[in-house]
Structure formats: structure tokens, C-alpha cells
Amino acid sequence: MAEPEVMQKIVSLAKRRGFVFQSSEIYGGLRSAYDYGPLGVELKRNIVAEWWRAMVYEREDIVGLDAAIIMHPKVWEASGHLAGFSDPLVDCRNCKERFRADKAPKVAAGTEVSYQEGGKKGGKTLKGVAERGYVCPNCGGGDLSDERRFNLMFRSSIGPVDTIEEIAKYVETHRDLEGGALREALDGVIRQSAVYLRPETAQAMFVQFLNVQESLGMKVPFGIAQTGRSFRNEITVEHFVFRSCEFDQMEMEFFCEPGSQAEWLKYWCEQRLAWYQRFANHPERLRLRQHHPDELAHYADDCYDVEYEYPWGWDELEGIASRTDYDLNKHAEHSGKKLSYFDPQKPNPETGKPGLRYVPYVIEPAAGATRTLLMLLLDAYHEEAVPDAKGEDATRVVLKLHPRLAPYKAAVLPLVKKDGLPEIGHDIVKKFLQAGLFVSYDEQHAIGRRYRRHDEAGTPYCLTVDGQTKQDQTVTIRYRDDMRQERIPIERAVDVVREKLQRGDR
RNA sequence: GCGGGACUAACUCAGUGGUAGAGUGCAACCUUGCCAAGGUUGAAGUCGCGGGUUCAACCCCCGUGUCCCGCUCCA
Numbered sequence: 001m002a003e004p005e006v007m008q009k010i011v012s013l014a015k016r017r018g019f020v021f022q023s024s025e026i027y028g029g030l031r032s033a034y035d036y037g038p039l040g041v042e043l044k045r046n047i048v049a050e051w052w053r054a055m056v057y058e059r060e061d062i063v064g065l066d067a068a069i070i071m072h073p074k075v076w077e078a079s080g081h082l083a084g085f086s087d088p089l090v091d092c093r094n095c096k097e098r099f100r101a102d103k104a105p106k107v108a109a110g111t112e113v114s115y116q117e118g119g120k121k122g123g124k125t126l127k128g129v130a131e132r133g134y135v136c137p138n139c140g141g142g143d144l145s146d147e148r149r150f151n152l153m154f155r156s157s158i159g160p161v162d163t164i165e166e167i168a169k170y171v172e173t174h175r176d177l178e179g180g181a182l183r184e185a186l187d188g189v190i191r192q193s194a195v196y197l198r199p200e201t202a203q204a205m206f207v208q209f210l211n212v213q214e215s216l217g218m219k220v221p222f223g224i225a226q227t228g229r230s231f232r233n234e235i236t237v238e239h240f241v242f243r244s245c246e247f248d249q250m251e252m253e254f255f256c257e258p259g260s261q262a263e264w265l266k267y268w269c270e271q272r273l274a275w276y277q278r279f280a281n282h283p284e285r286l287r288l289r290q291h292h293p294d295e296l297a298h299y300a301d302d303c304y305d306v307e308y309e310y311p312w313g314w315d316e317l318e319g320i321a322s323r324t325d326y327d328l329n330k331h332a333e334h335s336g337k338k339l340s341y342f343d344p345q346k347p348n349p350e351t352g353k354p355g356l357r358y359v360p361y362v363i364e365p366a367a368g369a370t371r372t373l374l375m376l377l378l379d380a381y382h383e384e385a386v387p388d389a390k391g392e393d394a395t396r397v398v399l400k401l402h403p404r405l406a407p408y409k410a411a412v413l414p415l416v417k418k419d420g421l422p423e424i425g426h427d428i429v430k431k432f433l434q435a436g437l438f439v440s441y442d443e444q445h446a447i448g449r450r451y452r453r454h455d456e457a458g459t460p461y462c463l464t465v466d467g468q469t470k471q472d473q474t475v476t477i478r479y480r481d482d483m484r485q486e487r488i489p490i491e492r493a494v495d496v497v498r499e500k501l502q503r504g505d506r
Numbered sequence: 507g508c509g510g511g512a513c514u515a516a517c518u519c520a521g522u523g524g525u526a527g528a529g530u531g532c533a534a535c536c537u538u539g540c541c542a543a544g545g546u547u548g549a550a551g552u553c554g555c556g557g558g559u560u561c562a563a564c565c566c567c568c569g570u571g572u573c574c575c576g577c578u579c580c581a
């Protein structure tokens with residue numbers, strides 16, 4: 001099913017079954033903010049846990065980090081995120097540089113200019129006209145966007161004194177100021193206590209590069225992984241949770257020796273694509289797409305997107321960028337700290353002696369956890385024509401989520417609500433919960449409805465307690481994807497489910 | 507940011523300028539019951555929000571919020 005209506009069905013199901021709710025719904029909702037309900041929070045946590053397992057626990061060369069959401073404002077000055085708050089910014093359509101219009105090289109309006117395609121040496125030479133009286137400081141091009149003030153980041157202030165007090169005081173003592181001068185002065189006042197919610201988790205990993213490397217004695221190549229909430233004032237929000245202002249990221253910065261980046265980029269592209277495909281019912285709806293040279297940010301020497309075929313078409317799921325030494329250099333420059341790595345084994349090509357100091361290059365697989373959640377819901381959503389008890393056509397809606405990602409690992413269902421069956425059921429539930437497996441006990445309505453309800457919730461296994469259970473201590477295990485049933489001893493139920501989860505059995 | 511559409515019960519939707527409807531779901535009980543079973547009963551909506559027109563507005567007008575679809579934009 002690829003029609004746009006599948007999105008409506010997902011949104012409806014997400015609400016009905018407690019996956020995703022509109023934020024602040026009773027107050028009319030808040031633009032592009034979503035809350036994850038009882039099942040949604042489980043799914044999201046499972047996604048992040050699987051990512052962490054693949055990136056950190058299953059290998060020796062990557063370690064974790066959990067940095068503060070609010071960082072020193074200079075972090076964002078160095079990264080370039082802060083520039084847009086007070087200054088009109090312009091995007092170069094040729095090399096993708098974003099720059100301050102007032103700091104750009106001036107040329108007389110109407111002058112003909114020539115520049116290299118993509119801002120890269122050896123690129124095709126293009127010609128254009130500097131219509132606005134300045135050109136791109138990076139490539140010299142004249143193909144520029146309008147001047148705009150971007151407020152990509154959410155700004156707040158730190159400290160007990162409300163910034164408005166400072167502003168009021170300033171205005172009262174500077175009544176002569178107006179227009180741009182006033183704006184600039186007030187911006188200066190605000191900035192004294194201004195802090196920003198991180199627009200990405202990545203920067204903390206660059207900023208803490210040395211601490212992580214030294215404290216754990218990490219040897220290049222190695223990576224730092226982090227998951228967490230990020231915030232962006234997106235110009236456009238769209239497609240349910242696909243692009244929202246507050247979202248969860250799963251990012252890893254992999255530091256490697258200059259010259260090896262192409263190889264590592266290839267490696268990470270393969271790893272990351274395979275990770276998604278491992279959990280997907282439709283691996284053919286996932287692909288890698290290399291960025292065109294004119295798409296690349298000027299600090300990247302290559303970049304791939306992991307894309308998914310959403311109902312609205314192929315779109316991004318994860319970006320895997322080769323960021324060169326740009327970030328470490330920027331932070332070294334702004335902080336005055338030397339952010340480099342010394343390899344005592346490596347011979348220095350200049351002296352021939354062992355010992356080489358260099359600034360590592362970085363490969364960055366940056367994934368969206370909330371985006372992954374949407375992709376998995378879309379991938380898992382199935383409608384099947386199944387005859388009902390009366391032999392009439394009925395539709396079965398089933399979320400074929402990978403068992404390890406499914407919110408409930410199993411549902412325990414007494415066939416009837418009497419004859420001691422509920423008691424047996426509760427005992428089984430207790431065993432699962434003690435084993436750390438999240439399961440649901442459900443005795444409402446007929447057994448068939450309960451199966452279908454859990455199909456919609458993506459519960460991979462249903463354990464049904466029936467009359468026979470009392471005689472031979474067995475229950476039936478019913479599989480979500482094909483509805484087949486088997487009998488297993490209660491004694492082994494936890495182990496059976498655990499083994500199936502381990503293997504990903506459906 | 508621009509244009510178009512939508513908003514009525516938890517979900518999917520009817521509806522008329524004059525007392526708010528259906529199906530599903532939900533809750534309770536009954537029927538010894540393995541794939542949305544049958545029966546009985548019940549709860550649930552100030553019709554997104556705020557103004558205006560009118561004797562009377564869910565319906566007409568204005569504003570606003572949210573979502574969707576295009577475009578635009580996009581670390």
C-alpha cells in the first residue's frame with residue numbers, strides 16, 4: 001500500500017492504539033509537536049536500544065556520550081548555527097555556503113562574475129551576475145538566495161534574572177537608539193545570558209572529543225555515539241512526525257585518519273543500510289543515495305543518505321556525511337584548544353621518525369529516531385483479507401514490527417474469564433515481567449478480538465491459557481504474522497519467547 | 507512563507523438555519539467460548555477555538571488553531 005491514505009491510517013492507528021498523540025491536544029494542539037503514548041514510548045526506546053546495541057555494545061571501537069542539551073553558546077558560534085540570529089544570512093545556491101550578507105565581498109551590482117561549479121577546484125566554470133552588490137565569500141558566485149534572518153535554534157536564557165528586565169533597563173538608558181542600531185544593541189543584551197537548545201547532538205561529540213579519547217585511551221579510528229533530543233525551528237513541518245521541531249537523534253561521529261575517509265564512508269553506508277533492512281519487512285524500500293556534488297555542504301567531501309520510499313516518495317532517513325576535519329578545526333579555532341590526535345606508531349612522513357600528529361577526519365552517520373519510528377510503522381502496516389468466524393470477508397490490520405522492536409513482547413490471554421484461567425494467566429505475566437520482558441495481560445472480550453487487537457499493536461506472540469492448560473501445564477503460542485499456533489509448556493514460555501526475540505522469529 | 511482542502515463521540519463518517527446521528531470501539535452482565543461471535547444494558551460530543559449576522563448558527567460571515575495536499579524552503 002503506497003497511497004497517501006496509508007498515512008491517515010497510520011495517524012489514526014497511532015492514536016487509537018496509544019503510539020502517538022498530537023501534543024497538547026485538548027488545547028487545540030501545538031504545531032508539529034507530538035507525544036509518544038504507552039506503546040509509542042516502548043517502540044521508540046526499543047529502536048534507540050537496538051541502535052545503541054549495534055553501534056556501541058556489539059563493537060569495541062565506539063563509546064557513548066550523553067551530553068547536556070544546553071551547551072556553551074560558543075559551541076554554536078563555532079559550528080555556524082548561531083550566525084543567523086542577528087544577521088541577515090544568504091545561502092549560496094552554487095556551493096551551499098551560508099554567509100552574512102554584510103561580511104560578503106563587495107562588488108558593484110551588475111558586475112559579471114565567474115566561479116567554479118560547486119565551489120570546488122576543477123569544477124566547471126560558471127558565469128553569473130552579482131545582482132545584489134556582493135558575491136559568495138566561498139566560491140565567488142552570484143547565484144544567491146534572499147537575505148533572511150534564520151532562527152533555526154530555540155533561544156532561551158540562563159540565570160535567575162529575566163532578560164526582559166535587562167532589556168527594559170537598556171532601552172530606558174538609551175532612548176536615542178532606534179532601528180538597526182537598537183536591534184543590534186538589544187541583541188547584545190540578550191546574548192549576555194542567551195543559551196540555545198541544541199539543534200543536533202553532534203557538536204557535543206566534537207567538543208568532548210579529547211576528553212573521550214584520553215579518558216578511555218581510544219585509538220583512532222574510533223567513534224563516539226550519542227542519542228537524544230534536538231530542537232529546530234523548521235521552516236516547514238510536514239508528514240506527521242517526519243519533520244518536527246523537537247525530535248530524537250541517534251548520531252555517531254567516527255574519527256579516522258585523513259585519507260581513509262572514503263573507505264570508512266563506504267563501510268558505514270553498508271552498515272547503516274543493513275541495520276534498517278534487518279528490521280524491515282520491505283528492504284527494497286530502503287536505499288542509499290549519494291549526494292550530487294552541488295548538494296554537498298562545503299565542509300563535506302562526500303555524503304550519502306539512507307532513504308526510504310515513503311508514501312510521498314523517496315526521502316531521507318539518515319545522512320552519512322564525510323565531514324573532513326572541519327568540525328574539529330572550527331572548535332580548535334574558537335576554543336584555542338588543540339583538537340588533534342597523536343599516533344606514536346605512525347611515522348611522520350616529513351621526518352621519517354615515528355610519531356604523527358593530525359586532526360582526524362570524521363564520518364557521521366546521523367539518524368532520526370522519530371523518523372525511524374515513522375518508517376517502521378509504515379513498513380509494518382499490513383491489511384490482509386481474512387475470512388472471519390462466519391466465513392465472511394474481513395480485513396485484518398496487523399503491524400508486522402520486528403519482535404525486538406514491538407512494544408509488547410507477548411500478550412497473555414485466558415480463553416475465558418473464569419475457571420481459574422485468569423489466575424494462571426497472571427502467574428505467567430509475572431514470570432515475564434520478572435524476566436524483564438514487557439507483556440500485556442488481556443481478558444476483555446472474545447479471544448478473536450484480543451488476537452486482532454494485539455495484531456494492531458504489533459504484539460508478535462500471544463499466549464493463550466485454555467482448559468487443557470490446567471491438565472498438562474501447556475499454553476498455545478499464536479504467531480502474529482501468520483496466525484499459526486503451537487502448544488508449549490508454561491515452564492518454558494519465557495525461554496521460548498526470549499529465544500525467538502533473540503533470533504527475530506516471526 | 508504562498509495557495510487549496512479538512513476539522514461533528516475514542517476511531518471512521520453522515521447530517522439539517524429550528525431538541526445532535528450511524529457503524530466500529532469502549533464499559534457491565536449473560537451464553538463453558540481459539541481468530542473483530544451472539545444477546546441485554548450503558549457511558550460518551552458546549553459539532554477545533556473566538557467573534558459576528560440572526561428570533562434562532564454544527565450549518566452563513568470574519569478571525570484564529572491544528573492537520574493534510576501542492577509549491578517554496580530546509581543541518
